[in-house]
Amino acid sequence: MLAEAFARSAWHEPNLRQSLKGVRAKHAAWRPAHGRHNIWELALHSAYWKYAVRRRIEGAKRGSFVLKGSNFFTRPEKRRATEATWRADLALLEKEHRALEQGVRRVLKTNPSRKLLRTLYGIAFHDVYHAGQIRLLRRLMER
Secondary structure, three states, X not given: OHHHHHOOOOOOXXXXXXXXXXXXXXXXXXXXXXXXXXXXXXXXXXXXXXXXXXXXXXXXXXXXXXXXXXXXXXXXXXXXXXHXXXXXXXXXXXXXXXXXXXXXXXXXXXXXXXHHHHHHHHHHHHHHHHHHHHHHHHHHHHO
């Protein structure tokens, strides 16, 4: 389920990675209105929550996410967005997803509890939810 919500082909398409495919930095930085999140921020938000879930299920300490802060991270407007910084943040999302998958494999071997499974459902649903938001933002940009 984690793989389908993030990258593997799924009946509900698109998944999170497919929603981000082909998005350029200037589009990732576009905001539908002042004070609203952009695609870039949603991608980093998803990376952060993958980290947070992994930290919770592994019992690790808080504060080790690569970026300062939590939940949402302000990312540049169109005029300051670069492809290199956008690609680096997409790579962070991929890295956190892989780390979560590895953490899940380790924890499932020793503690396949209902609480763990409920948490995993939650993070998978989180990806699907934000994939839909990103698709909507992409459509709004076309107007």
